[in-house]
Amino acid sequence: MIRALLSDDLPRSRVLTLVLLGIVLCLALAPFLFPGVRTVDTAARICIFIVLVASYDLLIGFTGIVSFAHTMFFGFGAYGVAFGLIHLDRSFWAMGLGAAGGALTAACVAIVIGLFSLRVRAIFFAMITLAVASAVAVLFSQLSSITGGEDGLTFKLPRVLGPAFKFGTETLDGRLFGVRLNGKLLAYYLVFFSAVLLFLGLLRLVNSPFGRVLKAIRENEFRAEAIGYPVIQYRVAASCISAITAACAGALYAIWLRYVGPETTLSMEIMINVLLMVVIGGMGTLYGAIVGAAVFVLAQNYLRNLMGAAATLMQDIPILPQFLSADRWLLWLGVLFVLSVYFFPSGVVGRLRRS
Amino acid sequence: MSSTLLRTQDLTARFGGHVAVDGVSCAFAAGALTAIIGPNGAGKTTYFDLISGQVNASTGRVFLGGRDISRMPVAARARAGIGRAFQLTNLFPNLSVMENLRLVAQSKSKRRACIWSMASRHRTLIEAAEQALEQVQLKDQRFQKISELSHGDQRKLEVAMLMTLDPLVYMFDEPTAGMSMDEAPVVLDLIAALKQRRDRTILLVEHKMDVIRALADRIIVLNNGCLAADGAPAEVMESDIVQEAYIGRGLEGALNEL
């Protein structure tokens, strides 16, 4: 059963299994283990980024394609949900339709980009994606009448997912283990279970016959072609599936934030973060996405506090507090990144699997 | 006389000003093994490249069973029945021996691009790979990565890949080059056994005369990209062109080896 769920691709390392179990359990029980707006928000972001990073790993790690348009597809999904909920109505139906529309757009754009540029060299594909992604980001921030421009769009979710919706008030007194049973809790679990499904779907994909061909193409495209696999078609298909999954992650992000804007969904900064997460976790492992996203989002959210605390602790020592000042958190994130690449060139997962 | 399986018509490959293969017209019958000989740089490998599609013909055509495949991409030709073992070993370096062969078996399967089943559970593909491993005696190395394999074993695997693909047209490009004395017979026996398949045709580029004598039904000689001789082995070996351009050099080579 578990083997089938994980598509016969077990973590293959005891430490890694424990780490993954720990992360997944924390995410599954986050609203109960760490009640608090900020912690649950962090958990939801981790779930969403796991999917986004895993879908990127499908490209960079399994197929050997470098793309800079991944956040664009993420954005399509997010804006799709926003358009659905704003222009249709405030229902699950509209939300799903919006997400599907975003995913479809992502698929079409990925196919077009792929057919135009995957024939040529990989570097050309990277450049095209960069150009298209930048153009789309500008377009979305200019078309204020449709996309809300730089300010983005806020919208209302179906009532059931809003904080005002309460359930279990009669039977459980509206609480379970002290946690309020409301729409926000439901929204978290919608995000969590969707992320689990998407991740397991990707895991199945990379362990399917199709996924094996992708690996073969990454290893030696010339030979893959010679034994009968049309390389371009496989690459385009992979980039299309990856785009669709990214759009789904974007849809979840919009649902969680109840907001979309160019800064949160389309920016190059997110693209770079995704790249960092893939590298930290380990390319071509998929499980790396879980570790990478968890480490990175946690660092992003809590490194500042941690450093602030450390700086206060060391108040009396000269110079040190200045290095640890909360404003330097980005520097330390950089240091963390360099260290992790230095010590785990194949990512945390690659490292754990080897030892 | 059995029917023609593969035919090239006026096939030419031009690289800039250099003509590597120059208007070669030749037909290959099913059930026969044709040895292709010629000095280094004669265009033998390029001739294979033209047939399997890695190099596009400057002019001329390739027919497989009467069908013009000259415009088909490499993968489509492979699926149509053109298979090839490369002169320079060309495998999937970070995958296991087993997985290399499994991928070839998968390429022939109906569910080759299935995205929702588990590759690890397609028993028939794994069995096909196992069988090929057995044929070339690489069973013990099945879980090793290619990059950990000895050169001779990599050459054997190169042949096993082609055997697993089981195409209509088998093209071997110096299959035993770089193999030790006790490794080569495994491969040569496989090729000999392959000759029993009456619906296949085999093209073999080879420098070793004893191998050619043992296996070839026919020899063609390429020289400077041109078809210089074509006929039964005894006939061709006696011809002036081979005596001059090839045997002399081959003997010299043989002497050097001693």
Ligand SMILES: Nc1ncnc2c1ncn2[C@@H]1O[C@H](COP(=O)(O)OP(=O)(O)OP(=O)(O)O)[C@@H](O)[C@H]1O
């Ligand atoms: N892609 C290419 N671009 C330019 N020249 C090429 C290319 N491929 C082959 N050639 C040239 O074509 C000629 C024929 O080469 P080919 O490899 O077909 O010879 P060969 O008969 O296989 O030789 P060998 O016995 O050494 O394997 C050589 O002069 C080679 O330099």
Ligand SMILES: [Mg+2]
């Ligand atoms: Mg050659």
